[in-house]
Amino acid sequence: MASSEARELLENGSIKKELICRHGGRTAHNMSSSSLRKKSDLSLVSKIRVGFLRKLLVNLEEVLLGTKLSVLFLAVPFAIVAQYCRFGRAWVFGLSLLGLAPLAERISFLTEQIAFYTGPTVGGLMNATCGNATELIIAIFALIQHKVDVLKSSLLGSVLSNLLLVLGSSLFCGGIANISKQQKFDRKQADVNSLLLLLGLLCHVLPLMFKFTVTPSADQVTSSATLALSRASCIIMLIAYIAYLVFQLWTHRQLFEAQDHGEEDDDDDDVVSDETPAVGFWSAFVWLVVMTALVALLSEYVVATIEAASDSWGLSVSFISLILLPIVGNAAEHAGAIIFAFKNKLDITLGVALGSATQISMFVVPLTVITAWIIGIEMELGFNLLETSALALSILVTTLALQDGTSHYMKGLVLVLCYLVIGACFFVFKAPINSSINLEEYKSSQDQVTMRI
């Protein structure tokens, strides 16, 4: 399915010769996760005589052991045991978190396998949706348990982690490793993502500003207006997301294809270039359902035990949901992005980091609000002032960093340091998390602050 074409692109006045290889709908996301695969060693299994058993074992080996993160799979049964034997809620939390990391990676692998059968477009769609399955499932469980603040913080933290931590560490490591070479990437992809993130930021800032323009007599009116605005914004964000998918998968594919700049040294240790699927369609489908159910189970544990873990570890709930949860959820993508930055393939790194951030901002967040609408919970957009300003500045710094299409380690370092400062901020910030933002409480807290003596 691979075809390579040589094109001449006139870009910014320079004539660029590009070899574009199409890998059957493999987006940056796919290629990044594939760096964590291992080639399966079929020697042991092939010794088994019974045909059916052999196939089953091959399948098992491919799916369960096909990643370097397999060792973390042990955490999954431990977490279930801990929950039922009532070991200690902090343990349940920790083990569930650990177990989520390999599951997220396997889901991405299975979606890629299914994509081989369904063709590039549907495959890309599936990737785009299932790539953030973990965040989506955690969000829905938090919603069901009425922990709206945990939900918002974890989504915001995911965006911040993608923009600053994943991108920053990749650019930094890539810059150090390639210090003598020039590092370039196609800035068009970065531009589109920045625009969409800014749209998301606008949708968060306006409901927040509503609260500042309130007059005492109009309290009720304002909160219902904020809700209506949030819901309308979500519909618009979903429209933007669908347009983004059309743009990315259909009309402007070439901007998002993983490009090989000149040298094509494919290390076969790291990237398993599987042109043919490793598991059958129905087998992959069944595994996908099983894995998703496991993710749902562990997510439920995580959301239920988050306060206990927070008390037990002495960290605020906002810190755990903003910093810890996303780091774990993104671990596999993170590792992949760094590996590709080392190889000076920055387009892929950017595709992973920015693409994830855009998907969460434009898809998971509005979907959650609409789900809340259906369930009957009043969830609005808009974080508190601290989180919104952190988000605004992160988007700004990232946009500025990616403006010119080149990279060096200093850019990555500044992004990582910004993340450290934001992490330190939420570490020291201990706010009482309520499940619903009460306007009276907010105003009275403002009065308290202004009456400092």
Next chain:
Amino acid sequence: MASHEAWLLENGNIKLLSKEMKHGRTAHNMSSSSLRKKSDRSLVSKVRVGFLRAFLANLQEVLLGTKLSVLFFAIPLAIVAKYRNYGSPWVFALSLVGLTPLAERVSFLTEQIAFYTGPTVGGLLNATCGNATELIISILALTQNKVDVVKYSLLGSILSNLLLVLGTSLFCGGIANMSKEQNFDRKQADVNSMLLLLGLLCHLLPLMFTFAGTSPELTAVGKLQLSRASCIVMLIAYVAYLVFQLWTHRQFFEAEEGDEDDDVASEDETPVIGFWSGFAWLVLMTGVVALLSEYVVATIEAASDSWGLSVSFISVILLPIVGNAAEHAGAIIFAFKNKLDISLGVALGSATQISLFVVPLSVVVAWIIGIDMDLDLNLLETSSLALSILVTAFTLQDGTSHYMKGLVLLLCYVVIGACFFVFRSPLDSNDLGLKASPGQGIMSI
């Protein structure tokens, strides 16, 4: 010292660059050198005694080697005014005027010393001593417990570098070179913009604490801890910036030599004074700077009452203009000659150094002394800082310049100046916790 050709592919443009590496001469050096005068040795060479002649030559080189030398008279006048108790506003004004030539001479002496120590240490010295005036004023204000003066004078320094110095340089350069294309290397501007945004983040988050926080005590403690942690991060960023600028990616920051005009005294490949002589003068000058700064900090309220200007206006607008005067003049001169890389290096480099080095250093010094200084500027100052950084970053985006860009930056500065002119907050120097913050819509009585 070797010139080599390098092909750089930048945004698809093929640029032929010839670079000459001078002894660690950064943009800072070259800009200040525009204020030098060639020393006229005719008078001195008539003195027969060898030792006296060398001494007088040294004196002439150091004291009279700048066009600002006439302002040196202000220094003894300021000391006299202080001891005869003429009136605090006079002491304030004379000290301010005296600081200007001193700042320039300190920069000259650092450059001389750099000839002996080599490019890297020279660059380091320059980076540190270049903002000696601001650093000394901050530390002295801290010892007198005037935390707000420190914060606002540093903020004003950043604003002045970003908007005033850069704006006037781009404006004058644009008018003078109306028919030519004005290009500069945007990579240096990008790195500086990102670092300034990191600094802005570190100021923004403590400010937001006040709005998002609950009880005042928790908020104050949290802000302090966060500020101190942020300062460590900022210092890490500054060290990395120095490594980046002086070692791994020097080529972004080298002053490019196009056509050399000999008006600029840049042919001093050899130092004009000896190493120890330079060192001794440096110590002496720094001592005088410290003395005058102490007068300035001590008399700032009296001057404010007497002239009818708020202390915040004096700290944010007046002090930095004086402190930056020499660099300012140099940046404009180089913009006239269409050497925008140097102007940018001066303006942006200074702003970055103050934001990432002087500010965190002040907080750390306050920490050691035992004063609670956090990074929270108030809403008004933080928003003007944020918008200044944004405007500057966008202006320098595309690597070209014209007078309109300079004019807009300059007008932004005028608006901010007007804002602080009319803004009268009761800044009491003795209280750290009883700050009135009109940004929160209250007045403390």
